[in-house]
Amino acid sequence: MNDTLEIREARADEIALVQELIREMAKYEKRPEDMTGTQESLSYWLFERKIATILLLEYEKKVIGYAIYYPVFGSFAACGGIHLEDLYIKAEYRKHGFGRYFFDAVAKRAKAEGYSRMEWSCLDWNTPSLAFYEKLGAAYDSGRKYLELPL
Numbered sequence: 798m799n800d801t802l803e804i805r806e807a808r809a810d811e812i813a814l815v816q817e818l819i820r821e822m823a824k825y826e827k828r829p830e831d832m833t834g835t836q837e838s839l840s841y842w843l844f845e846r847k848i849a850t851i852l853l854l855e856y857e858k859k860v861i862g863y864a865i866y867y868p869v870f871g872s873f874a875a876c877g878g879i880h881l882e883d884l885y886i887k888a889e890y891r892k893h894g895f896g897r898y899f900f901d902a903v904a905k906r907a908k909a910e911g912y913s914r915m916e917w918s919c920l921d922w923n924t925p926s927l928a929f930y931e932k933l934g935a936a937y938d939s940g941r942k943y944l945e946l947p948l
Contacts, residue, residue: 802895804902807851807863809844812836815851818863822885826920849882852906854899861895862886864903869916878914879907896929918943 807815816836823832842848849867853860865882881903886896904915916938919926 801857802898803855804852807853809840812840814860815839818885822883852903854895856890856895861890862899864899866903876913878912878916881915881917900933
């Protein structure tokens with residue numbers, strides 16, 4: 798499998814593909830109405846501002862998934878980590894080891910970049926993903942609630 802897999806950073810000229818992959822993930826998460834990002838806004842934040850890294854997973858030269866992550870900082874430990882915003886594999890490629898391979902590769906890349914931890918969130922109803930993360934040995938961060946405030 799590994800000889801036909803490639804992980805690479807997305808290019809600015811692939812913004813339509815990036816948008817479509819994000820749209821697919823929004824549908825999977827039962828939140829298609831939340832996918833309001835335009836190609837222009839995605840391009841601005843991902844490629845002009847470079848606020849996050851977007852990786853594409855290719856299998857036999859076809860893009861089958863993506864991951865987006867960005868740096869975070871832990872003040873108590875004074876260390877950098879990454880927040881994994883998205884890790885998505887197209888439905889027809891799930892349950893074949895691609896997700897594990899991609900997740901491990903993102904973690905290795907983050908470690909090589911000097912980060913010491915990876916964090917992410919998962920929707921509470923998404924039992925397949927929660928089971929996947931638990932199999933990887935991920936631990937729940939207890940004592941916190943995830944909050945957001947539109948600005």
